[in-house]
Amino acid sequence: MLPVALDAMGGDRAPGEMVAGARQAVADHGVPVVLVGRPEELGDTGGVAVIPASEVIGMDDDPGQGVRTKKDSSLVRAAEAVRDGRASAMVSAGNTGAAMASALLRMGRLKGIARPAIATPIPNLGSTPTVLLDSGANAECNVTMLVQFARMGSAYASLRYGIAEPRVALLSIGEEKSKGTPLVREVHSALAGDETLNFSGNVEGRDLLHGAADVVVTDGFTGNVALKCLEGSLRFFMETLMRVLRADDEVARAGNVVLDRLAPVAAELDPEGTGGAMLLGVDGVCVISHGSSSARAIVSALRVAHDLAGAGLVARLASAVSS
Amino acid sequence: MLPVALDAMGGDRAPGEMVAGARQAVADHGVPVVLVGRPEELGDTGGVAVIPASEVIGMDDDPGQGVRTKKDSSLVRAAEAVRDGRASAMVSAGNTGAAMASALLRMGRLKGIARPAIATPIPNLGSTPTVLLDSGANAECNVTMLVQFARMGSAYASLRYGIAEPRVALLSIGEEKSKGTPLVREVHSALAGDETLNFSGNVEGRDLLHGAADVVVTDGFTGNVALKCLEGSLRFFMETLMRVLRADDEVARAGNVVLDRLAPVAAELDPEGTGGAMLLGVDGVCVISHGSSSARAIVSALRVAHDLAGAGLVARLASAVSS
Structure with a gap:
């Protein structure tokens, strides 16, 4: 090859x-x-x-x-x-x-593709990653683009992670279909009526690390902000934990035991293991x-x-x- | 009173x-x-x-x-x-x-206010919180609204946290003023030219927990997604840490030492201590x-x-x- x-x-x-x-x-x-x-x-x-x-x-x-x-x-x-x-x-x-x-x-x-999108895998503990797209290629999107992102994301998750019918969700600010911008509401209707997709409705920002969907669709502005919020808060948490664990000898000894146990979890969440983002x-x-x-x-x-x-x-x- | x-x-x-x-x-x-x-x-x-x-x-x-x-x-x-x-x-x-x-x-x-906004304090370690607005009142915003949010957020941070000239930033997907949607770019120009504000430019999602600004301005859709990403990832991290620390007796003993030291940090980050969000x-x-x-x-x-x-x-x- x-x-x-x-x-x-x-x-x-x-x-x-x-x-x-x-x-x-x-x-x-x-x-x-x-x-x-x-x-x-x-x-x-x-x-x-x-x-x-x-x-x-x-x-x-x-x-x-x-x-x-x-x-x-x-x-x-x-x-x-x-x-x-x-x-x-x-x-x-x-x-x-x-x-x-x-x-x-x-x-x-x-x-047939209006615009390519960046699909980024967000690691989940104990299951396949959630594919977030668009995570930054297109700051502004329309309905056609977002529906295409959903279809590309679904095909990608299916091929890459072997999921027969990936659960596709739309990122919004509430679960109800009435929530979000006019664009998001229109995309919700389009995805709900798309028989090629296993559409599971809206998810919120708090659902992204909880494996609530296999594919999460959003515009590239919101997707980029969301991804960087997740990256930033995980880094913040790890840095804070490490600082506390190195404060003195007593906590450092206890910290070594804890860090040994956290290592496999950290490895599962490590973006270095996911293979990177894909331009679809x-x-x-x-x-x-x-x-x-x-x-x-x-x-x-x-x-x-x-x-x-x-x-x-x-x-x-x-x-x-x-x- | x-x-x-x-x-x-x-x-x-x-x-x-x-x-x-x-x-x-x-x-x-x-x-x-x-x-x-x-x-x-x-x-x-x-x-x-x-x-x-x-x-x-x-x-x-x-x-x-x-x-x-x-x-x-x-x-x-x-x-x-x-x-x-x-x-x-x-x-x-x-x-x-x-x-x-x-x-x-x-x-x-x-x-004189076009629309009220929800201003949410995001705790920072060792400094005053970052005020994020709009964190969910208005899914769609225009330039006038966002400039007003910046001014209200600045006045609020000044009064509430005693900051003489709060650093006001705009949430975008890159530091350069050319980044983001046409609306975000237009707001960037308006804020840069607003002499009543101490505008420090764009920040990204990863900056929100790092105290990069005193006030961060965004539309209510992006703000709500960002806030829920932060909440969700901090909860995810705490839940994961607690699960690992309770896996068996050995790690539980070490965990008690670590949790004692984490307690003051957790208290600083606890949203229960911030007084809640304000409708401005x-x-x-x-x-x-x-x-x-x-x-x-x-x-x-x-x-x-x-x-x-x-x-x-x-x-x-x-x-x-x-x-």
Whole structure:
């Protein structure tokens, strides 16, 4: 099978962790990978092939401008590798907006899709993650877009997590269908009448970590705020816990016992294990990993990208939206 | 000074915890209180006066219909007591929508205010809370409303927490002024040009628990989702921690040490200590306490309502918006 193209220059810990992740994915999991970036900066790739790209779109660069002006950037070249049939999928931990723009401009939109969306898995304890989309691609959405997100999210959760009929919910500010903005109410009606979906109604922000649905649909503004609230509060809680546990020797001894027991729970919730977010609705598989991704996160992302490309994700999404 | 009117029938734990809270506020803090509700259901009020009201708007009742049809409800009578100069403020832990509707319909809007907003304090460790508004009154907002929310929020934070020039931020999906919906971008410009405000730019969802601003402005849909994400994730984390700490005797012993040390932190973050949310923009002081409020939460709410009424909150809000 074709290799997964990994943007070797993207992310806070590039290229070191990118190259390490690529080598591990090849050696430990048999995932074919091709690195995309500046060969002279990659060090020993352990035999992993490289597609040379001389430019880098920085984390703070303007996405549209970056993609337009840096035609030999690692992100643009990775997307072109997928377009040209030299890679099965692309993975980047770099500038999210630029990854989206590269994928959209080089691979193109999937036929019939109004706009692609970012689908982010929110870990649940003891069950499959909840897929939140759109988690930031489109600040403004209309009914057509949100219904397509629901269908793409459902097809994605089904393929990725093996859920026969994923429970699809709409993010709102109350369970009743009368709650929310006029747009949300209209989308509620459309989803309720969509026979291709297992629509379970509205969920609220407090339900997102409680596995209330397999797929949660929202616009990219609300989705991004919600996701960052969850990330921020979990980080806040962990930091606060660690600070308290290191206050003195007595609590540190007790803390070690507690932390040993919390470790498996923390591992289940660790975003590094989820494989990253997926850009759904472009004509190719595109995984967007967290900017702070380690080699471990990159291995997860490469495996997910490889598996979903092999399982025919793009065709499944196209079929879900057109049916 | 006039008493604070407490809706004795509102909330999951009414009337028991309401009456207990009223008695404590009077006895321990010298806050004058009048209970509003069904006298025969209140038990021993310990001498706290009662304004009789024969009806109750339930937690799940439609707010508008409840206020229209239940004219002798505790919520409507509490709002009328403020309007008629028999109470300095109202406090309710009942149906939030009905509390808003009662306050709005009986007290009226504050002159010059397009729409009232719910301002919710988000606790911060080691500093004053961040005031989030609108946290749910208006699912859809326009520029005028959001600028007024910023001004009201600033005046409120200043009066309540003694902050000379509260840092006011706008909730968006990136720090740059180009981020967000067209509405958010337009509001950013308006706030940046508002010389009455100490505007510090955009914040993201992950900043809300980190004290990045004194006031965070957003529409009531996004604000409600954000607040419930924070509440939900903190509850999730506490529940998960407690479950792990009770798994067996060894961890339980260590857990007791850890929980002792966490207790002061948990107390700082406890929403029961914040005094509840405030409906800003009606012609009177209206505190909306959490539906699950205990007597302790009600004492906080009554004290805050009493203090802010005495400090002239309503006049300050009117002045902030008209200047």
